[in-house]
Amino acid sequence: MSGLLSRRQMLSAFAASGLAAMGAGGLSRAFAKPAEGLEILGAPNGSTIVLVRLLASGGLNAAAPGSTFRLWRDTDDLRAAIVSDRTRLFTTPTHVPANLANRGLPLKLFCILSMGHLTVVSADDSIKDLKDLAGKDVLGFFRNDMPDLVFRACLKGAGMDPDKDVKLTYVQTPMEAAQMLVAGRVTTAVLSEPPATAAIMMAKQAGKSLYRAVNLQTVWRDQHNGLGLPMAGIAVHEKLIEDNPEVIAALRTGLVPAKDWVLANTAAAGELAQEKMGMKAPIFAASLDHFNVVATGAKALKPGLVAFYETILSMQPDALGGKLPPDDFYLDM
Incomplete structure (x- = not known):
């Protein structure tokens, strides 16, 4: 008989000190290390800005000491x-991690940070x-990408043909x-x-008037039985959940207060966006x-995410890797 403890004996011993309280995964979680040097994108x-505020306030200092932040380009x-394991945590349009997960990367969608930010602005x-x-x-932008697909879907929901009824x-x-x-090179876009706010502010300075003519988030809700437009959020790598649960716990604790601070301190949020994201503070604050x-x-x-993804699949399947993400793609916060 070997002198080594069996796995059951080990778990029983750790249970006595409270380290195995979470069951079979308790041992690894008990000795989980902080995510040192994490690159957050x-x-x-x-x-x-919500995640930027959480970082600036020190909300991830203990769980992810020495972490860095930068904007991803494309x-x-x-x-x-992600593939090189430089990042396990990033903010993103919600279709991107769904696409990558469907193509084999072990990603989960942790939370939503924006319920849409698209407007038809016109003179x-x-x-x-x-x-x-x-x-x-x-005039549109990012042809065949998310803003364009949302606008086209809204037109279709209003009984219009995007390719015939408007000149895009x-x-x-x-x-x-x-x-x-x-x-003045175009009338409607x-x-x-914050580009919509920037356009309205720049026009006013030039003695012109631009209007928020149609709020696409309102249109989307009306067309989808009250479900909102979950366009941006935070995604995480499975390794972060397994190896660094303290980071997930810190996100769960800190994101709502960070969001509340941003909304209550718009001028300071603008300054933070200028410092960390390269956006002009007054325009960001106003937007x-x-x-x-x-x-x-x-x-x-x-439910809102599935409705969003199903709409994308009906228009451009490749944007999601051809299918809905699996049920375990969606995490609790």
Whole structure:
């Protein structure tokens, strides 16, 4: 008979000191180490400010000492960081981790940070709803990517054909679209935040008027039985959950207070966004009311996410890797 303790004996011994209270996984969690030197990546959209605030407030210092933050440039940059194990935590449009998970990367969607930030902005104050766009020129951005797919889906939901009932043209970025709108080169554009706020502010300075003509989040809710538009959130690698549960616990504890601080301190949030995200503080602060910032677990918003993903699949299956993510993709917060 070997003198080594059996696994059952070991667990029984640790249980006496409370270390195995969580069952078979208790041993690894009891000795889990902080996630030292974690590279945290942020999507270049406004809702990332919630995670930036959590970091700036020291909310991850104990769980992830020496962590760094940077904005990721594109999905190739993000994927490379995930595959090389440089990052296990990042903010993202919600379709990106679903796509990568369906293509074999062990990712989970932890929470939602934004319930949409898309607006039809126009110099034509006669435009009140989507049907008023019939026959008109509309400038979009990121063709065949999420903002374009959302706008097209909303048009279809209003009984319109995006390819026939409106005259859609595209530029590469939302700021390019905002600048063309301010310059009077186009009358109407689909914009994200903060470019929509920037366009309205720049137009006012130039003695012109631009209007938020159609809120696409409101249209989406009306067309989807009250379900919102969960467009951006935080995703995590399975290894972070397994190896560094303290980080997950710190996120669960700190994200809601971080969100509340951002919404209550818009000027300071603008300064933080300028420092950490390269966004102009006054414009960012003025646009916060239009980000629809939240901090809600992905599992709690699963019905809305599934509706969002199903809409994407019906229009561009490759954007999600051809299928819905599995049920365990959605985490509690």
